[in-house]
Amino acid sequence: MQKGINNLIEKFGASDLEVRRPGLSFITVENTKAVAAITHLKDIDGYTILSLITAVDWIEDGIMQLTYLLNNPEEIAEIGLRVMLERKEEAGESMETIHHLWPNAKKWQQELKEMFGIDFPTSPGLNDPFILEGWDAAPPYRRDFDTNKYAEETFFPRPGRETHDPAEHMKKNMYPNNPSDYTNKKYNPNR
């Protein structure tokens, strides 16, 4: 068992342990205990590097998942700490900030606020434009944001654009007389 996992389960009620390989585990904690768990991992268990904070939008389950990837350089081990937030229709999920533990966390949080609309109250510079400048639509990484529709409305699509399914295109153009040739060929990736 990786260092720190037992503590997480016993002290912070972490669940759903998933060991990917020796030195990489994912585990879920409640959002109220997450910052305490991260602090414990950093100060006591040696996970001193914040590799990244990222989010996953589980729109079907109504969950916005945050993943804190922490690295322990001594043990060469990583823990992915998952936090499940309740997903809101119009963005604005709220999570405690961790910029007091790692100053660089404020940039990750700034990006999450911009791209997913997840709020981290008291994180410095949270609402400054980071990647998008002057963005006034919904956060683009949320899955209910329709990028195709937005692009068609905002930019000027050039007419005449077609897409071809490669398999259908090959059947039609390379084996027009006997499409079944294609399915019998050994290089057919779908066979």
Place this chain on the structure above:
Amino acid sequence: MEEEKKDKFLAPENEIRQVAAPDGSIIEVNPLEDYFTQDRPKPYKVRKGPVEDFLNWARAESLWVLGFGTGCGSIEIPPLVTPRFDMFRFGIQMRATPRQSNVFVISGYLSVKTLKRAIRAYEQMPSPKYIVGLGSCTINGGMYYDSYNTINRLDHYLPVDAYIAGCMPRPEALLHGFEGLKKIIKAGKGHKANEYIENLDWYKANQKKIIKDWNMPDYNW
């Protein structure tokens, strides 16, 4: 609402501020009005006959490219400087600043954020100037046609003289494109910079439609 938005996006160096003049008096400076001219740009004069032919020949044989890579296609430009492709033999060379160059290669996808910088750089270049759109992304959006943040058609925002199709075009294709641009210029059709100024309102409306934090002068001299 409009006022609030304008203030939010105004860059700190463009804010109205008090400045001490050399004689000690305090004067108010509004950088957007005082440091930039508000005049509309004027088209340059297109001559006729052999004079224009000579000028076009000179323009075509000294294409100075602005060293501003906007997307992934800019990786195709460095090989042109190497002995294998050697663009210097065609009179093409890279320049460091917009003021010294007359060709702008929009290399690949152009995000809205980069478009703003590209417009600034383009407008600072001395006329006559040319734009080469490199790669599919500048033509119809390429593989980023449905992206929320990259433009689809470059010619709605900046006047494009020549397109080089491909994803990505090889350096040979780039050289071929430059040769095509030379033919266009020598045929006297390379005055897109004038078209830009004549249709400035249309271009500006398109640009401002997507650059919502417009915090620079309308025309960047």
